[in-house]
Amino acid sequence: MDAEPPLNSLLAATASALPEAATSMKTSALSSIVEFLGSGSAYLGAWMRRARQGVDDTTEARSIISKALATQLAEELKADTVLVNSLTEQLAPSYVRKQKNKLRVAEEAIITLVINGEGASETTNTETVDLDWLHTFERFAEDASSENMQSLWGRVLAGEISKPGRFTKATLRFLYELDVHIAQDFEQARPHIIDGKLFPHDEAVPLDLTLRLEGAGIVTRAGGNIVTAITLSDVGHSSMSVGHMAAIFMGSSNKEFEIPILPLTKIGLELSELLPNLHTEKKLRDIAASLKGVRNLDAVGIGPVKIVNGLEQVPFQHLEIIWQNDEFNLEKFVANVQKSPAC
Known part of the structure; x- marks a missing residue:
C-alpha cells in the first residue's frame, strides 16, 4: 500500500489549488473557513494573506499554542516510547485523513461562494458564523471522504457563511446520517x-x-x-x-x-x-x-x-x-x- 503523503504537502497542495478569486472574499467569510480548518489553516491562511492582509491572523496564535503544547507533551511522553509509537500509528493516519477531508470541504465552500458571488463584500453581511455551529459542522465534515459528500458539506459551509443561521444543527446531523x-x-x-x-x-x-x-x-x-x-x-x-x-x-x-x-x-x-x-x-x-x-x-x-x-x-x-x-x-x-x- 502506498504511504500517505506528508500532511504538510497535502495542506500546501490543496491550499495552492484554491481559486485565485477567493482572495476577494470578505474577512468574515475567510475567518470562518480558517476557524473550520483549525490547525490546517496555516497554509491556507498564509496563501490568502498574500492578497488580504486584513484577515485576522489566527494562524500565528495557533502556531504558538501548538508549539507550547507539543513541547510539554514531548517532555511528559519522551520516557514512554512504546506509548508514543502506538499513538502515532493510531492517530496520525486519522488526523491526516480528516485534515485532507476538511481542506477539500473548504475548497468546495470557497468555490461555491465565488461562483455565487457571495462573501465578497464587507457591507452585504456583517454577521459571522456561530462558533458552536462551526465546531459541530467540523465534527461531521471531517469524516466526508467521498467527493460527493465533500461537495455537499462545502455547499453547507458556503450557505452558512453567506447567511448565518441558514442551516440548523438538526440538519447537519441529518446530513451526516443520511441514508443513500x-x-x-x-x-x-x-x-x-x-x-x-x-x-x-x-x-x-x-x-x-x-x-x-x-x-x-x-x-x-x-x-x-x-x-x-x-x-x-x-x-x-x-x-x-x-x-x-x-x-x-x-x-x-x-x-x-x-x-x-x-x-x-x-x-x-x-x-x-x-x-x-x-x-x-x-x-x-x-x-x-x-x-x-x-x-x-x-x-x-x-x-x-x-x-x-x-x-x-x-x-x-x-x-x-x-x-x-x-x-x-x-x-x-x-x-x-x-x-x-x-x-
Whole structure:
C-alpha cells in the first residue's frame, strides 16, 4: 500500500489549488473557513494573506499554542516510547485523513461562494458564523471522504457563511446520517417541489415514496392529507409559475379548487436549498396532468411567462393545453377573458 503523503504537502497542495478569486472574499467569510480548518489553516491562511492582509491572523496564535503544547507533551511522553509509537500509528493516519477531508470541504465552500458571488463584500453581511455551529459542522465534515459528500458539506459551509443561521444543527446531523436510499427518494421527489411544497401524484411521487420521506422527517402530513386551495379569478383562471414557465388553471369564475400537497419540514426546506433549483417544464406538466377531473377545473395549460407592467402573464396564443373537459372551448374562454375590464 502506498504511504500517505506528508500532511504538510497535502495542506500546501490543496491550499495552492484554491481559486485565485477567493482572495476577494470578505474577512468574515475567510475567518470562518480558517476557524473550520483549525490547525490546517496555516497554509491556507498564509496563501490568502498574500492578497488580504486584513484577515485576522489566527494562524500565528495557533502556531504558538501548538508549539507550547507539543513541547510539554514531548517532555511528559519522551520516557514512554512504546506509548508514543502506538499513538502515532493510531492517530496520525486519522488526523491526516480528516485534515485532507476538511481542506477539500473548504475548497468546495470557497468555490461555491465565488461562483455565487457571495462573501465578497464587507457591507452585504456583517454577521459571522456561530462558533458552536462551526465546531459541530467540523465534527461531521471531517469524516466526508467521498467527493460527493465533500461537495455537499462545502455547499453547507458556503450557505452558512453567506447567511448565518441558514442551516440548523438538526440538519447537519441529518446530513451526516443520511441514508443513500432516502437521498435517492428525495432526488426523485425534488422535481415536484415548488415553494417548499411537494406535489405528490401517483406516478412520479407515489404514496410509498411520500411515506418514506415523511418517516425520514423531510415532509409532514400533520396528521392527515393536506391541500392548498386556489381560487380562480373573476374571469375564471389562475396561474402557478416555475421559472420561465407557468401553469394556467381554467374554470368557472371565483370558484375554488384544491391541490394535494405535502409541506417540507425545516430539515426538508434546508435540504432543498443545497440542491440546484430545477425550473423545469416537467414540474408543471406533472402537476397539470395530476389535476384532471378536479372539481371546478375545466382545463389546464402551460406556457412561457411574459412580464407585462411588472406582472407575470402567459399569452393564451402560446398556451399548450395539457388536458380539458369535453365541453371546454379555449377560443370562447379567451374571448370572455379579453372582454373583461381587468384585461
